[in-house]
Amino acid sequence: MRAQDSATTDDTIAVSGAAAPGPDPTATATATIAADSHGTARSGTLLAALGVVAFSLTFPGTAWALEGLGPWSVTTCRVVLAALVAGSALVARRAAPPERRHWPGLLVVAAGVVVGFPLLTTLALQTSTTSHAAVVVGLLPLTTAVFSAVRTGARPSRRFWAAALAGAAVVIGFAVQQSGGAPTTGDLYLFGALLVCAAGYAEGGRLARSMPGWQVIGWALVACVPVAVPGAAIALYAEPVQLGGHAVAGLLWLAVGSQFVGLVVWYRGMAAIGVARASQLQLAQPLLTLVWSVLLLGEHIGPAAPIAAVAVLVCIGVTQRG
Numbered sequence: 001m002r003a004q005d006s007a008t009t010d011d012t013i014a015v016s017g018a019a020a021p022g023p024d025p026t027a028t029a030t031a032t033i034a035a036d037s038h039g040t041a042r043s044g045t046l047l048a049a050l051g052v053v054a055f056s057l058t059f060p061g062t063a064w065a066l067e068g069l070g071p072w073s074v075t076t077c078r079v080v081l082a083a084l085v086a087g088s089a090l091v092a093r094r095a096a097p098p099e100r101r102h103w104p105g106l107l108v109v110a111a112g113v114v115v116g117f118p119l120l121t122t123l124a125l126q127t128s129t130t131s132h133a134a135v136v137v138g139l140l141p142l143t144t145a146v147f148s149a150v151r152t153g154a155r156p157s158r159r160f161w162a163a164a165l166a167g168a169a170v171v172i173g174f175a176v177q178q179s180g181g182a183p184t185t186g187d188l189y190l191f192g193a194l195l196v197c198a199a200g201y202a203e204g205g206r207l208a209r210s211m212p213g214w215q216v217i218g219w220a221l222v223a224c225v226p227v228a229v230p231g232a233a234i235a236l237y238a239e240p241v242q243l244g245g246h247a248v249a250g251l252l253w254l255a256v257g258s259q260f261v262g263l264v265v266w267y268r269g270m271a272a273i274g275v276a277r278a279s280q281l282q283l284a285q286p287l288l289t290l291v292w293s294v295l296l297l298g299e300h301i302g303p304a305a306p307i308a309a310v311a312v313l314v315c316i317g318v319t320q321r322g
Contacts, residue, residue, distance in 0.1 A: 044272025048281050051266025054257050056288035059130040059137075060296045061253040062122055068247025070239025071126060074254070075119040076232035081255035082114075083225050086218040089260075098211065098219050105207045110220040112200025114259070115227075120193035128186035130293040131305045132178055136190040138286030138312045139171045143198035151202050159318060167315030174308040213267025217260065283313045 065074045098106060124133055142164045149156050175187045183191075207216045286309045293299040 040272050044269045045281070046269070047265040048269025048273060051262050051269055052281050052285050053288065054262030054265070055282075056285045057253060057292055058258040059121070059125065059133050059289055060292045061250040061258060062118075062125050063130055063297055064246040064250025065254060066122070066125060066247075067250070068243045069241060069251065070235060071119070071122040072235035073232065073239050073241065074122050074251065075115070076228050076235050077251060078118060078254040078259055079114055079221065079224050079228040080232050081251070082259035083221040083228065085256055085260050086221040087225075090215070090218050090222065095212075095215055095218070098215070102207060102211065103223075105203045106216065106220050106223060108203040109200045109207070109216060110223045112196040112198075113204065113217070113263075114200075114220050114224050116196030117193045117200070118254070118259075120189045120196065124186040124189035124193065126186070127184060128190065129299055130297060131290050131299055131301050132175075133186075133190055134286045134289035134293065135174055135305050135308045135312070136171055136187065137194060138309055139167055140194055140197060140201075141282055141316050142167045142312075143194045144201045147198045147202035148205060151206065163315045163318035167312050170308055170311045170315065174304060177304060208267060208271070213271060214264040216267070217263045221260070283316055286312065 062074065065078075069077070121133060121137070145156070145160075146164060172183075175183050175190075204213070204216050204220075287306070290301055290305060290309060294301060
């Protein structure tokens, strides 16, 4: 009896084991991919947001650095320091030198992002407030999109171009209203900074398709060393130097935070979540800079600056959908 019961039980178990369906490999793989994708999107969003925060502190950091250094000293020294950090990272990661076909694009990035934008904005901040500069440079995502469209041959919609022109009109109107009827020399510097930085961003985005984004800015910084080192020596000799806590902190932030680390996390975040979603996060940058200008610099902000910043934000949001 026990033997029969035992046999029956074994048969039942065997049949049950054969009949019970196993896990669906396709469903398991899909769930794993979805979980990985969700985790990647979350970490990518965090990295891109950190990049935006780093960039929003660039103008306050520049204002602090100008308390103890001249504009040419600030620009050249930040490049030299950032190049040291970038070069160390390239050596530590044993990054292979870029191919010859990549160097023209890297030189555009170097001219626009590494040298042009920092120099022109530093010159502008000698006469403009950080809040004023933040609103004007808030047009950068639009300018970059236009350069990217021209560079890649894309054909954005009419709504895109209408919003881009509206954003440009808002910024120009703000600059004219703030300066009493005509753009100032500082405004001209800022508009020039918009153009050169947009060209550098667009070219850097194109290069990031064929090489890691952090290497794009890394090699662009290294390429500037032969010019930046003697430039820093001449600038430090020709301009007054009165280093204090603000000046040192501002310069270090510009070199390490804005010029290298900020771009590294920004590129990584952009690669994880895409250019469109990352650009949505960058919409907060001008408003963050306005906050920093009050908290760190004690600037008084009138109603025109936040209104213009929000208007530009709306225009950029329309271009993202267009």
